[in-house]
Amino acid sequence: MADAKPTLLIIEDDEGLQAQLKWAYEDFNVVIAGDRDAALAALRAEMPPVVTLDLGLPPDPDGTSEGFAILNAIMELKPDTKVIVASGHGARESALQAIEQGAYDFYQKPVDIEALGLIVERAYRLQTIENENRQLAEKAGEDKTVLGSMITAAPEMTKVARTIERVANTNVSVMLLGASGTGKELLARGVHDESERRDKAFVAINCAAIPENLLESELFGHEKGAFTGAVKTTEGKIEMANGGTLFLDEVGDIPLPLQVKLLRFLQERVIERIGGRKPIEVDTRIVCATHQNLEAMIGEGSFREDLFYRLAEIVVKIPPLSERAGDAVLLAKAFLARFADEMNPKVKGFAPDALTAIDSWTWPGNVRELENRVKRAVIMADAKLISSEDLDLGDLEEEEAAAALNLKAAREQADRKMIRQALARSEGNISNTAKLLGISRPTLYDLLKQYDMQA
Template sequence: MLEKPMRKLLVVEDDLGLQRQLKWAYEDFEVYCAANRAEAMAILRMEEPDVVTLDLGLPPDPDGVTEGFAALEEILRLKPDTKVIVASGHNAKESALTAISAGAWDFYQKPVDIDQLHLIVQRAFHVRELELQNRQMQEPGKDGETLFGTLITAAPEMLKAARTIERVANTGASVMLLGASGTGKELLARGLHDASDRRHKPFVAINCGAIPENLLESELFGYEKGAFTGAVKTTEGKVELAHGGTLFLDEVGDIPLALQVKLLRFLQEREVERIGGRKPIAVDVRIVCATHRDLHQMITDKTFRDDLYYRLAEISVPIPQLAERSGDSVLLAKHFLNRFAREMNPAIKGFAASALTAIDQWQWPGNVRELENRVKRAVIMADGKFITVDDLQFDNVDEDDRLLNLKAAREAADRKAIGRAIARTEGNISNAAKLLGISRPTLYDLLKQYEIHA
């Protein structure tokens, strides 16, 4: 078995003592050191490291940041996916944040805390490896990866759904995909079709909620010439067109009750009869459905037939919302940016770090469809090389929340919980403390720490 190659790290630092210290500390990486921009670029071209730590104070400008910023720009121009971690002194945080806006991935402060920096570097490698895995999953032609050739995810929540679909692809069972709008239900339905033994036959999709009720029957089952006014020729319905393949009924919960009876009859007999027709037509088709509605409640309300539900939902697969898919919003955002930048704005090189943080924290009520639209608009409208929070047009995003870390996440959660408790108790500190499960002095300390005025 071949050993996994060591991960390559480039340390750009003109202090030779610190160079040696960092090289010794990073024994689990293959470390290359450079003392200036020219050496750094030579190593970058030859070794192509995925992560770089960069001191902004490089010769011939060791007391400034001019050379460091020039190195950052050149690194990202030559290898845009590189995770560059910049160094800042005690009074140079502003320069570090400017570097992040220019495309750096993270920063660390001097004097160096080796353990803290090691954690940042490990995290950078982890994110880079996730990106590479998802790029490989999108490459066509790999055996056994047809489904994942259309699905971009690293989230266990979504992979579970995908594995279920992959497992039932060749069974012939009817599959019901349950999830909110924009979660990728049609993408998964196509993945199921492509992974099945019907993949060389048609995949036909129809959105039952987008077609007027009086037209839906003719769309599904077709009609004979002269069956009604305007029926100037015999037309096959979607069910017939899918013969031998897969019929995807999107928003199946919107099918009216009267038509549900005819759909149930088809599922039982596997025959359709066109409107105005007199003879049944045998059809071999696999049914995949999707809905964002609560069909169990609709059955209770008698707006959806339970016998039809059990025919359609032999296998039910819940599809998580984007906000529930760990880390997928960032992976998908980068995928969409690469695609749209190539088509519409090649000058765009990536996201500013603050934009990635905002993408990760946004709740995405419109799911993947909202993410795709925001990134597309940002690529078209952006003035700089890197997409910013403003380009994405988020509301109520903290512009100062530049970096994702446990301390920041904990503080955000504390602030949110304290704010809710104070609002619910109408400013009564004692009651708010009880609601939060902490003592009154502890709550006072937190209010002071976070500068919250109750």
């Protein structure tokens, strides 16, 4: 119900103090527990957002072993719980240790009810804010997806997506330049899905994977009897994509004689099947991709300059994963969720060392390498959390920092990269992001404002 009282769990073995605290918090649904078993049962049943915890509980009322055992159990069961610990007998060190292990705050005994009440109210306010942040982060999760299915929080990839969205509804040919594994086919499909051709066919062909003597037939089709084995008339990929989009992957591998025929299609929008004599009008949009340096190939004479300019009316350069700060973790979490659901449901996430390794690895194989490593790790994992060892990333290579003449610019670049990585790892939660970065929430808000960044 909307007007239900918030729940407060008080873990305290002194019956007199139990009654006093329960009376003091009449605005709360107060649940009392006097030992570890009762505390954990209440935690599971009530899921209280805030807990007050006396570290000295039976059977160790003069020590802290039971209190710390309960704190650790709470952090494992519900890590976002705000636990306020009591430090008795001048044991301030124990309270500080508890905070290091996840407690929110502490109070001194004997209890000052009014002071403790302020701490409890502050904890509830923070819990409310964090819940709102979490809900916003879940909504923002949709914002991390661009072009329908590509996950990114990196400005570099967001810029690529915006470019594709702008050119999608034109009929210009688009060339995607990027290393292997950067997601070129996914972006090509994004061009198609964002265009008015979305209801027609999207056809993809890898020009490097088909032998030269078969590539012409694959692209342009053939008539029955055109060559040995041509037992029927077959449409080529260009014709199959009529009204839609043809994605030519590794276009740099098209042999020179076939480049001439492809150029004619781009100029006149007609094709002739192998063995055919009748021109066929085709309305097919071309999106192509390559990891090769086509301009160098033009200089060597292995790629036609006129074809290059027909294919590259719009050129989109795709950054490697190593230059997309924070994206590796976002993508890894998405891959883990998908593969765990399909292959190993006991896997629930990544251990901290795995997240550090994912952030630090250079990913020479880009998104494809990341996907393969996560898939293998999920299949082979015995524990609930994937470790860096499961990912088989080995020793992290030392990065050679580029010399930066402008210290302020270098610092800003480093700040932006670390903030994006921390936001990705904490899934947009401001409090957790600030904690990861070792700064206060107001400082993080100031940096986000200063660098014009969004959580």
